[in-house]
Amino acid sequence: MQYLEFLKIRLQGVVPESTRLPSGFHLIGHVAILNLNNSCVSFAEQIGQVTLEYDKRIKSVAFKTGPTEGCFRKPDYTLIAGDSNTLTTHVEAGVSFRVDPLRFTFSGGNRAERIRMGKIVESEERILDMFACVGQFSLHAAAKPGTEVIAIEINPDAYSLLVENISLNKLNDRMSAILGDCRNVHPKGSMNRVIMGYLHDTQNYLIHALDALVSEGGIVHMHIALPEDKLLETTETVGEICSSHGFTSQVSIRRVKIYAPNIYHNVFDILVE
Ligand SMILES: C[S@@+](CC[C@H](N)C(=O)[O-])C[C@H]1O[C@@H](n2cnc3c(N)ncnc32)[C@H](O)[C@@H]1O
CATH class of the missing domain: 3.40.50.150 (Vaccinia Virus protein VP39)
Structure with a gap:
């Protein structure tokens, strides 16, 4: 089943119908990175939990909270569900x-x-x-x-x-x-x-x-x-x-x-x- 359809079914009655749920994620090793629309941000944790159930490879879920900044170009992501150890192996x-895609x-x-x-x-x-x-x-x-x-x-x-x-x-x-x-x-x-x-x-x-x-x-x-x-x-x-x-x-x-x-x-x- 497509990710968006999965989210819609699992979050029915949990998030308002007007919520623009994400249609995909970027998987780096065991870490799924989401781009959440403003309408989703207050439901980030629920979306994160359902995302963990979508694909067995996903152990941590984060979403982008701000721009990548500074000389080291550190991304600004927030963990919303799963394992806080986001150091992973990506092939x-x-x-x-x-x-570690959060760093x-x-x-x-x-x-x-x-x-x-x-x-x-x-x-x-x-x-x-x-x-x-x-x-x-x-x-x-x-x-x-x-x-x-x-x-x-x-x-x-x-x-x-x-x-x-x-x-x-x-x-x-x-x-x-x-x-x-x-x-x-x-x-x-x-x-x-x-x-x-x-x-x-x-x-x-x-x-x-x-x-x-x-x-x-x-x-x-x-x-x-x-x-x-x-x-x-x-x-x-x-x-x-x-x-x-x-x-x-x-x-x-x-x-x-x-x-x-x-x-x-x-x-x-x-x-x-
Ligand atoms: C945006 S990241 C890009 C990494 C990789 N090149 C890529 O495109 O996926 C830029 C990297 O360059 C490093 N960096 C920035 N200024 C540098 C400099 N003057 N000399 C060497 N590395 C530098 C940062 O620490 C960061 O790891």
Whole structure:
């Protein structure tokens, strides 16, 4: 039975008919994350309890209570039902992640992009992930045999899980992690591909990605949250930054997800030569 239908049947007489119940959830390991409409918030606990009964894999239920904030990009979710231990193991396209989705961003809308990273990287590539968190992009990239991956993370707690995840996926022979600010600790002149999985003013970090590339250039995946009408201006800025570094650039832009009303999460795939 569909989740929404299940909720409607189980909550009949408990919530008013006008309540706009959620039509789905994002499952990360044993944790279900809900997006609740305002009309649902006062029934959050009841919805959480019924959600636990919907799918045996679900042991904890949380919902989004505020925006993701700060340099560490900590999400704002509130547990509404089930196990308060939300540290879990999530498996995606054969890659395992130890992650606590209530403490670290693990976006459902980025799933296809994470998996794409594992598909487009080529053997023998040296890849840098500048904003690694628990390894959302870099573990997929490192899963491709023959790659060599360096992942940088500034938050010590996310870094600990990143290190654990490298071992969990038996990637120690070709993936390593660095704790620190990617602007200061990135390798120089040695990478073929750089992943910049950070959405806010990411162009300000682009010079460091260019510094990391080999002198022939390479590919940079620059994620950024922007309104549609800023795409052209940002493409021009990217071109100027690359050219001030002595590189030419070709940009192709893909929309990953809707980030906020009229703001889109885009990835700029930048071919740098
Ligand atoms: C929004 S999360 C995204 C994680 C992952 N790249 C993804 O897209 O799913 C951004 C991560 O970058 C880290 N971060 C922020 N500024 C950083 C910096 N200057 N150097 C290294 N890591 C940084 C944060 O701690 C956080 O874990």
